[in-house]
Amino acid sequence: RTPGFKFRSVQARNLKYVTNSTSPSFNFTLITQIAVENTNFGDFRFDNTTGSVSCGLVVVGEFKIPTGRAQARKTERLNVSFDVSSVRVPNTTSLSGNISSGILELSSHVKLSGKLNIMNIMKRRRHPEMTCFMKLNLTGSSVHDLTCD
DSSP states (O other): OOOEEEEEEEEEEEEEEEOOSSSOEEEEEEEEEEEEEOOSSSEEEEOOEEEEEEETTEEEEEEEEOOEEEOTTOEEEEEEEEEEEGGGOOOHHHHHHHHHHTEEEEEEEEEOOEEEEETTTEEEEEOOEEEEEEEEETTTTEEEEEEEO
């Protein structure tokens, strides 16, 4: 089976945002805990991976997941922190609406690549994929409605 993969928790730190209608912006650090759940009877070794966080269709942050291993029938937890910024968002009118509402809707996508090694006999490539959606409350710096597929 393909191992499971999801965000267990997400926190926003050092949140700064401007609601000015001519040049709205945001900048913060996301601190996440990512869980790789291996229900197989063999180790799952995964490679370096880059994931992204988007606001609408624009990527506003990228993060790296280092090479690792989820042991047989265990969950590997990884702490990842990265910066998110609206510097790359070209359309300020849609961003202005999101920021003025006080809720910033974000999505994240990651695809791991690795090998499942069952008792050094069977080695299979597996590619768990995760897409998450979350809402960041700008006034309270808290993440709500975190759902991962």
